[in-house]
Amino acid sequence: MTAPTSPASDNPTAMSGAAILVEGLIEQGVEFVFGYPGGAVLPIYDELFGDERIRHILVRHEAGAAHAAEGYARATGKPGVVLVTSGPGATNAITGIADAWMDSIPMVVITGQVPTALIGTDAFQEADTIGITRHCTKHNYLVKDPADLAATIKEAFLIATTGRPGPVVIDIPKNVQIAVPSERRALVRAGAHRYAPQTVAPAEHIIEAVEMIAQAERPIFYTGGGVINSGPEASALLRRLQDITGAPVTSTLMGLGAFPSTHPDWLGMLGMHGTYEANMAMNKCDVMVCIGARFDDRVTGRLDAFSPDSKKIHIDIDRSSINKTVPVDLGILGDCGTVLGQMIEAWGSRQAKNLGEWKARIAGWRARECLAYPERSTKNPGMIMPQKAVERLHALTHQRKPIITTEVGQHQMWAAQYFGFEDPNKWLTSGGLGTMGYGLPAAIGAQLGHPDALVIDIAGEASIQMNIQELGTASQYRLPVKIFILNNEYMGMVRQWQELTYESRYSNSYSDSLPDFVKLAEAYGWKGIRITEERELDDGIMRMLDHPGPVIVDCLVAQDANCLPMIPSGAAHTDMLLYGDKVDGTMDDEAKALV
Amino acid sequence: MPMKIAEAASERHVLAVTVDNEPGILAKITGLFTARGYNIDSLTVADITEDHAVSRITIVTNGPPSVIDQIEAQLERLVPVHKVTDLTTAGPHVERELALIKVAGVGEKRVEALRLADIFRARPVDTTTESFIFEITGPPDKVDSFIALMRELGLVEVGRTGIVGMMRGAQGA
Ligand SMILES: Cc1ncc(C[n+]2csc(CCOP(=O)(O)OP(=O)(O)O)c2C)c(N)n1
Numbered sequence: 001m002t003a004p005t006s007p008a009s010d011n012p013t014a015m016s017g018a019a020i021l022v023e024g025l026i027e028q029g030v031e032f033v034f035g036y037p038g039g040a041v042l043p044i045y046d047e048l049f050g051d052e053r054i055r056h057i058l059v060r061h062e063a064g065a066a067h068a069a070e071g072y073a074r075a076t077g078k079p080g081v082v083l084v085t086s087g088p089g090a091t092n093a094i095t096g097i098a099d100a101w102m103d104s105i106p107m108v109v110i111t112g113q114v115p116t117a118l119i120g121t122d123a124f125q126e127a128d129t130i131g132i133t134r135h136c137t138k139h140n141y142l143v144k145d146p147a148d149l150a151a152t153i154k155e156a157f158l159i160a161t162t163g164r165p166g167p168v169v170i171d172i173p174k175n176v177q178i179a180v181p182s183e184r185r186a187l188v189r190a191g192a193h194r195y196a197p198q199t200v201a202p203a204e205h206i207i208e209a210v211e212m213i214a215q216a217e218r219p220i221f222y223t224g225g226g227v228i229n230s231g232p233e234a235s236a237l238l239r240r241l242q243d244i245t246g247a248p249v250t251s252t253l254m255g256l257g258a259f260p261s262t263h264p265d266w267l268g269m270l271g272m273h274g275t276y277e278a279n280m281a282m283n284k285c286d287v288m289v290c291i292g293a294r295f296d297d298r299v300t301g302r303l304d305a306f307s308p309d310s311k312k313i314h315i316d317i318d319r320s321s322i323n324k325t326v327p328v329d330l331g332i333l334g335d336c337g338t339v340l341g342q343m344i345e346a347w348g349s350r351q352a353k354n355l356g357e358w359k360a361r362i363a364g365w366r367a368r369e370c371l372a373y374p375e376r377s378t379k380n381p382g383m384i385m386p387q388k389a390v391e392r393l394h395a396l397t398h399q400r401k402p403i404i405t406t407e408v409g410q411h412q413m414w415a416a417q418y419f420g421f422e423d424p425n426k427w428l429t430s431g432g433l434g435t436m437g438y439g440l441p442a443a444i445g446a447q448l449g450h451p452d453a454l455v456i457d458i459a460g461e462a463s464i465q466m467n468i469q470e471l472g473t474a475s476q477y478r479l480p481v482k483i484f485i486l487n488n489e490y491m492g493m494v495r496q497w498q499e500l501t502y503e504s505r506y507s508n509s510y511s512d513s514l515p516d517f518v519k520l521a522e523a524y525g526w527k528g529i530r531i532t533e534e535r536e537l538d539d540g541i542m543r544m545l546d547h548p549g550p551v552i553v554d555c556l557v558a559q560d561a562n563c564l565p566m567i568p569s570g571a572a573h574t575d576m577l578l579y580g581d582k583v584d585g586t587m588d589d590e591a592k593a594l595v
Numbered sequence: 596m597p598m599k600i601a602e603a604a605s606e607r608h609v610l611a612v613t614v615d616n617e618p619g620i621l622a623k624i625t626g627l628f629t630a631r632g633y634n635i636d637s638l639t640v641a642d643i644t645e646d647h648a649v650s651r652i653t654i655v656t657n658g659p660p661s662v663i664d665q666i667e668a669q670l671e672r673l674v675p676v677h678k679v680t681d682l683t684t685a686g687p688h689v690e691r692e693l694a695l696i697k698v699a700g701v702g703e704k705r706v707e708a709l710r711l712a713d714i715f716r717a718r719p720v721d722t723t724t725e726s727f728i729f730e731i732t733g734p735p736d737k738v739d740s741f742i743a744l745m746r747e748l749g750l751v752e753v754g755r756t757g758i759v760g761m762m763r764g765a766q767g768a
């Protein structure tokens with residue numbers, strides 16, 4: 001059913017679909033739209049022309065738009081907005097949409113579509129955007145009638161930002177952008193039954209949880225990205241609950257920053273490249289409180305050996321995350337921040353149990369100093385150890401509370417291990433999808449959201465080439481982002497797995513024919529700095545910080561460094577590889593089959 | 596490949612799902628089942644409100660209890676889904692299915708087919724001198740048995756609707 005429409009020229013005060021869209025975005029408080037024009041979105045671009053209220057950020061590739069929107073969202077807590085054309089514009093954006101889906105990032109993506117009459121005819125630049133994005137979005141819409149547009153935009157933002165956040169796609173055919181609807185309809189379906197996430201947990205669950213924690217002799221808090229998504233208040237409440245219960249805290253990759261890394265009860269990250277103490281404590285605890293994390297396979301290791309003797313409490317806003325891979329004793333459905341607040345209140349003036357014995361055991365595990373890496377590389381004894389480079393970068397920048405983004409690989413894990421975070425929203429990384437090419441556009445989005453912040457993309461020489469075109473975007477908008485490349489001339493993470501699993505047969509993991517990153521920086525109007533020796537390290541970092549504009553630092557590091565500790569795929573938390581361990585470089589087929 | 600703990604035995608469950616009747620909802624649901632490796636034994640759908648705004652989907656699925664729980668949770672996560680009721684666990688319920696069954700034959704077999712149809716309360720809805728189409732409604736196992744008998748008597752073709760289900764008693768799902 002199509003509402004009667006008339007061309008805009010008939011009625012100059014009436015609004016076209018494109019104008020309704022722009023109004024809708026402004027109503028939602030949107031400051032930035034990350035996009036790229038094309039035939040199927042020209043009416044929207046024309047509407048944006050000269051409109052001062054929204055700033056359009058022209059990226060160089062639509063994947064860059066989606067990742068930049070993610071970076072903006074992760075750093076500010078506000079939804080990222082993307083605008084791309086039909087067909088290739090939409091398909092190019094898919095990686096970023098899928099990334100936001102896996103990491104629960106609030107995002108609204110507007111895609112142009114061929115006119116309704118041409119849908120299904122294999123028209124020029126037609127793609128079934130709704131079909132393609134069906135399983136990597138929280139929800140998606142094809143708006144066939146301009147009368148539905150205003151209500152659709154409203155609901156899209158509500159869905160993207162509430163409950164478990166995620167990407168929402170609105171596919172708008174070109175004729176719908178041009179048409180002027182004579183009415184605005186509420187979504188016919190809208191009703192109490194449709195979409196109502198539960199944020200407050202039932203009181204009896206809270207009481208049971210508090211009782212379990214109070215009785216625990218070996219409690220642990222295992223926190224995740226949900227605490228970040230819940231807003232800075234949730235991180236503050238986590239700190240408060242930890243303070244009154246005394247429980248040690250570990251976190252997933254996505255949750256770093258919710259709890260301060262300088263706190264004595266901080267165990268470091270857990271999981272595949274987590275610390276020895278975090279993984280051992282997870283294995284030996286008697287009560288585990290999982291807060292906004294999802295028992296990902298990178299975190300649990302071998303499932304049948306995962307924390308065998310603990311009672312498990314799982315707080316999550318998404319009921320499908322509870323009991324998905326690990327059965328728990330108490331599932332609590334609700335928003336992390338709200339539930340933490342409820343628990344603090346229910347705890348009241350209780351005295352925390354004496355956890356001295358548990359903390360002493362943890363101290364024993366800490367004494368392994370699992371992050372103490374070899375001072376020199378065997379292959380390149382004269383070169384900087386990558387771990388050292390991250391440590392120095394942290395030491396010289398942490399006072400400025402920088403926002404760190406990463407690409408994907410060893411450098412990402414080293415950044416997670418050696419760059420300590422004190423606050424939420426400062427750590428932006430692609431966790432669930434593990435997308436190389438995320439870091440630079442994400443840094444651009446974060447810098448726009450926080451113009452005065454120091455934003456650094458800790459990168460690998462391979463990953464950075466995946467969205468290298470976005471250098472131009474930073475130049476255009478005068479964004480002083482810094483890229484710090486740990487250049488080991490290898491897809492290091494791939495090389496490491498080949499060393500451990502395939503007897504060091506380095507099939508296609510060498511980064512051949514690398515560009516001269518310093519010259520590349522200069523070609524884009526950036527500053528380029530190369531660091532080749534350890535004695536230049538601090539000075540190189542300082543020069544990067546002192547330069548007011550964007551900088552690429554090409555930091556050459558040892559090529560053979562491995563990222564440890566590591567739980568090899570298919571192994572248990574207690575079977576960690578540590579620095580100094582001998583490996584035979586082979587694995588059985590069952591282990592090889594695991595990712 | 597995710598690591599899975601050894602799983603409990605499979606159970607059959609009938610789910611009644613009410614959804615906003617919007618384009619793509621069926622693709623969302625069936626796509627969810629394929630993408631996550633769940634089974635669909637049967638699926639029926641039709642709109643059920645005067646304004647055609649709400650549809651009821653009945654899905655028969657099977658899996659271990661943990662998987663059934665995930666299926667329900669994943670369905671509830673879809674924005675247009677209002678409510679998922681597991682009729683199998685909700686209590687006593689009725690399941691019905693309609694089938695059209697074409698049988699061809701003459702002589703003794705034809706007489707026997709008609710006699711059995713009568714016992715099963717299957718109605719001939721089309722008749723020629725050498726064939727019948729029977730309409731049968733009932734729980735799926737009754738339909739199964741009738742089809743099995745017709746197999747010996749000249750079964751040509753079967754069309755089944757799949758199952759619709761409803762809780763017994765005054766309460767709605
Ligand atoms: C888009 C994409 N393609 C492939 C991979 C698989 N992969 C994971 S890490 C990695 C190597 C990354 O190399 P580099 O950026 O140099 O980082 P390093 O591990 O050397 O620090 C690859 C190819 C991926 N994660 N993402």
Ligand SMILES: [Mg+2]
Pocket residue numbers: 409460461462486487488489490491492
């Ligand atoms: Mg590398």
